[in-house]
Amino acid sequence: MGSLYYGDSTPIQIDDRALAHLKVVVATKLRRNESFTLSWTHPEGQPEGRSTIWLHPSIPLRFVFDEPEAPNLSRRWIEALAHSANSSGGITLVGELLDTPEPS
Template structure:
């Protein structure tokens, strides 16, 4: 399990999901975009967490695995598309990303 460190707090994510979030977060921050990042923590059933991500606050990604996770273009495309909705960037599984792209064929 890896960690996103933001605002002095560590948030735990599975390494592969964290790697995909990192790609999308980096792209948004390079464009100076602010947004919510929302997820369901594995350790807290039925709980949703959100943090407001701003280019003016330091952020760090720490991975526990020794190998760099393989990045899925489809997963990144879905996460990026979702990040432009009113809910902001939602941390979804690769399976849910594929489903999202099937249900939204215009997203690329």
């Protein structure tokens, strides 16, 4: 379980694999100096509900992974996260979308 540190807030616990995909999309948006929201459903072991934060390039952000090796990334999952990042609702952390072979 990785952690997303945003400003002075309590770390947000996110699965390492999901966090690796999220990092790609967030870094792309912030590199373009774009602000946006990030929403997620609370994981098991936390009170039920969901949270949203406003991400802005001027606020410190740090990704911390428990696993020492970076996972292979799913292009489809990154595309789905990027698509939501460009919507008025911002990024919604969705479950993994697996890359599937193209039909012949």
